[in-house]
Amino acid sequence: MDVAVLTVSDRAARGEREDRSGPELKKRIEIQGWRLVHSQVIADDREDIERVLRDWSDSQGVDLILTTGGTGFSLRDQTPEATLAVVDRLAPGIAEAMRAYSMKLTPHAMLSRAAAGIRGKTLIVNLPGSPRAAIENLEVILPALPHAIEILKGSPDSESGHHFPGPRLKA
Numbered sequence: 001m002d003v004a005v006l007t008v009s010d011r012a013a014r015g016e017r018e019d020r021s022g023p024e025l026k027k028r029i030e031i032q033g034w035r036l037v038h039s040q041v042i043a044d045d046r047e048d049i050e051r052v053l054r055d056w057s058d059s060q061g062v063d064l065i066l067t068t069g070g071t072g073f074s075l076r077d078q079t080p081e082a083t084l085a086v087v088d089r090l091a092p093g094i095a096e097a098m099r100a101y102s103m104k105l106t107p108h109a110m111l112s113r114a115a116a117g118i119r120g121k122t123l124i125v126n127l128p129g130s131p132r133a134a135i136e137n138l139e140v141i142l143p144a145l146p147h148a149i150e151i152l153k154g155s156p157d158s159e160s161g162h163h164f165p166g167p168r169l170k171a
Helices: 021-032 046-059 079-086 092-103 107-111 131-153
Strands: 002-008 035-042 064-068 116-119 122-127
Touching: 002 021, 002 046, 021 035, 021 064, 021 131, 035 046, 046 064, 046 079, 046 116, 046 122, 064 131, 079 116, 079 122, 092 107, 092 116, 092 122, 092 131, 122 131
Parallel strands: 002 035, 002 064, 064 122
Antiparallel strands: 116 122
């Protein structure tokens, strides 16, 4: 799986703060055996975020784009809006799962505005800016990501889109 990590942070982009979330995500990607094909730090600028997401999805053919940062309540936090502007279809269950898990850890999780969606054959997922929270949220969705990418790529095993273990209920 080809993965890209986009860190969205004004201070990190200006060199005033070290990007810690991006490198932590890169380590986790490598542990999974996935290929990190792009990594970049940019400021909280909606147009720039949209441009990178479009480029990595359309021109670079990345399977999974993980963003970190820009999902809170600050006026500068524009990552969800940029994501929603470029995706063709939403994947709300991903963001819902992350928030549901995080709510068990902190009530501040309800302040996350993270989004997830699909652009072409690329899955885009917004993660929090905190290194610990970014990894925790990635761990929540990790089990579903390979199957999601298989479906997007049109794997013959994923044509129905439904793979539930055990008996199915009759209609």
